[in-house]
Amino acid sequence: GESVGLHLPTLSVQEGDNSIINCAYSNSASDYFIWYKQESGKGPQFIIDIRSNMDKRQGQRVTVLLNKTVKHLSLQIAATQPGDSAVYFCAESHSGNTPLVFGKGTRLSVIA
């Protein structure tokens, strides 16, 4: 079946640098996308979401970009901090009405 996936399983960045985490999705019916952060031993924590009528959305230090043409989603973290170290998942849904489909995750390691 169709699923959401990630290009890179691990990403290491220097503290203070910007991080970019990518995600590819294949379900063309998906119109709601979310990024979650998961720290060890904890449940996923909502970071930011975007609906398909937008191609960019900004939060505090985070930006999500959506390219519907190539079915690509990215999460940009500005001035990455040690506390950003975690596994990041993208997830997709149809209008937020269907259960979330998660990708496999990217582990972000911040080097001090």
Place this chain on the structure above:
Amino acid sequence: DTGVSQDPRHKITKRGQNVTFRCDPISEHNRLYWYRQTLGQGPEFLTYFQNEAQLEKSRLLSDRFSAERPKGSFSTLEIQRTEQGDSAMYLCASSLAAGGEQFFGPGTRLTVL
């Protein structure tokens, strides 16, 4: 702390035993979801409730699994005759309504020996 609680946080059991997990969602949330997560993977949907009605079940949810939300508040997930392949983190999430942000609990880590 998202306001969603799960109990127990850890459960170790022997193969063939039954286990039951509990999830307490954020009080005003109508929707409650169960997911399963294995090491290195993203959460996989199992089932969800709108108030007390179970609206959808994944193909992952074998007949050994049953979930309830009798009063539209807390939910339980029971696994009968556990198998080693059931070892995973079981996550609960709740949302205020359809299309709303899902808030996840800390999960129950199940180890089947």
